[in-house]
Amino acid sequence: MKRRIEAVERRLENIEKTVSGLRKFVMTMSGGEYGSGLGAEERVSDGSHGGVSRGAQEVPARGVYYEPSGHGSRTPKDETPGVLHNSLGELFSIKLVCPTFFRCLDIAIPYCTVSFPSSKEWLAKQVREGMHFFIYVTSPVRKVIGLARALGPAEFRGDVTPSRPWVVPMEWVIGPKAGGVTFSEAGIAVRSRPGDTVYAIPEDVAKRLVDALIPLPDLDEAEVARLRSRFGVGEGREKAGSLSYSISSNSTSSRG
DSSP: OHHHHHHHHHHHHHHHHHHHHHHHHHHHHTTOOTTSSTTSSSOOOOSSSOOOOOOOOOOOSSSOEEOOTTOOOOOOTTSOTTOEETOEESSEEEEEEOGGGGGGOOTTSSEEEEEEOGGGHHHHTTOOTTOEEEEEETTTTOEEEEEEEEOSOOEEOTTTOTTSOEEEEEEEEEOOBSSOBOTTTTTOOOOOOTTOOEEEOOHHHHHHHHHHHTTSOBOOHHHHHHHHHHHSSSOGGGTTTOOEEOTTTSOEEOOO
């Protein structure tokens, strides 16, 4: 209870920074000088899920992607330029999570976790603090529900999530939002492939997603309860190893 009260207090403190932070971010995306956007000390949030403001190391704004030898990908002609399958953006990526992500989602705290399977260990090990991930819930939802920032590198938690052992602690920057945004609604063309777990995206795509997410209402307890009921039971194969640990207490929390 004490942690939740502290989280609410931190959220309220961030409200005053919200407008200026968002303006700086939009200016950055429009060609302004990088350094005062999401990667800087001031975080962008609508105030509903603000957490501790943590300074993230500034990174280049454009054109740098993590593509280890043998794992690089190119954008197909029928997809939005700059979207790379199973690659990490230097600043922005889209992380795919299963609908069971909702089962342990706690909107009273500004944190969540995402995970990578053993087959994507090479990707998980490239995650660094300050990287930003749009959270995309896969079929049957098929929507981006928010933006989160990595609080540190991936940690191996095979004892908790054997099927997806590489776990990344995250802090919500925007959302989680009710309804979410489809790729098509944001003007993004991506064809999912078997084995996809993350997409690197350029800044213009990130801006489209931010612009689409900001106006949406936040998830409330009633909607979370409905989603838990829909996706939290009877998932069979997905249920095993679907929980991951929380940042603060090493207890189970939401996964992806």
